[in-house]
Amino acid sequence: MKLIDLANPFDAPVYHEEAVDSTMDCCRALAAEGAAHGTVILADFQEKGRGRQGRPWKTEKGQNLMFTVLLRYPEFCDIPMAISLRTGLAAALAIEEFVPALAGSVLVKWPNDVMLGTASLAKKTAGILVESESANVYIGIGVNLLQRFFPNDLEDKAASILSFFARNFPGQELPLPLTKKEAPLLLLEKILAFLHSELTYPKAPEESTWKKRLETKLYKYGESVIFAEGASDSQKFTHGRLEGIGEGGELIIIPEGKTKPMHFMNGELRVY
Ligand code: BTN
DSSP states (O other), rough: OEEOOOOOOOOOOOEEEEEEEHHHHHHHHHHHHOOTTOEEEEEESSOOOOOOGGGGOOTTTTTTTEEEEEEEEGGGGSSSSTHHHHHHHHHHHHHHSSSSSGGTTTEEETEEEEEOOOSEEEEEEEEEEEEEEEEEEEEEEEEOOOOOOOTTTTTTBOOOOHHHHHHTTTOOSSSSSTTTHHHHHHHHHHHHHHHHHHHHSSSSSOOOOOOHHHHHHHHTTTTTTEEEEEEOOOOOOEEEEEEETTTOEEEEETTOOOOSSSEESSSEEOOO
């Protein structure tokens, strides 16, 4: 494991490995050895990258950004509310700063996917996995960055920053004066900067403004949605209008034909 020189606003080390099973497990091992709040482990390749709901996270070697940040809180109750959604917001803001031409095309899909496109045609470009163990939180982020092609089963659903840019700005180069090695590091720096500010300020919930920022980027905000409750194989669907996000990060939907909003903590929006 190599220590790399990268600006980390959490004031903690950033480690790099060429190949790992999953940065989530490396980060847990670092935590067990006493690593500090804000320690980051980044890898070029994961043999067993994992996503939400037990899905695998597979990406091409050396093309993308994959890392996990360790956040240590004094008590479980100190863990920021809606941490995964706020992480999605931080990643979306960082991607917009990374490639300003994408501003307006970066969306956060509840609970924590970052999409590129429009509400009617958006593809996933980043996934977030938040795991915890008492008051330790492991935030894993995978961003499809330079990968040009995706396997058949993902082609309609996934895009990288590069593939989306190439499709939407034909004939133009991605405006990054960087090598393949430098691009993920620059994006990592930006994500850490936004993550630090999104999670640190403000402490008082009544002063919190993350929901407002998020709602400007919320996938299908105010539109008709189909929501699958609970586990990934759930057959329990709610059709309705996406009303917004609650203080705890829950998804608020007004079901068709009803006026009373429903609040959901677990489940997934269907992309259609
Ligand atoms: C999802 O979309 O379901 C979440 C995907 C999270 C992938 C990242 S890549 C870095 C970190 N290590 C993992 O094994 N998973 C997360």
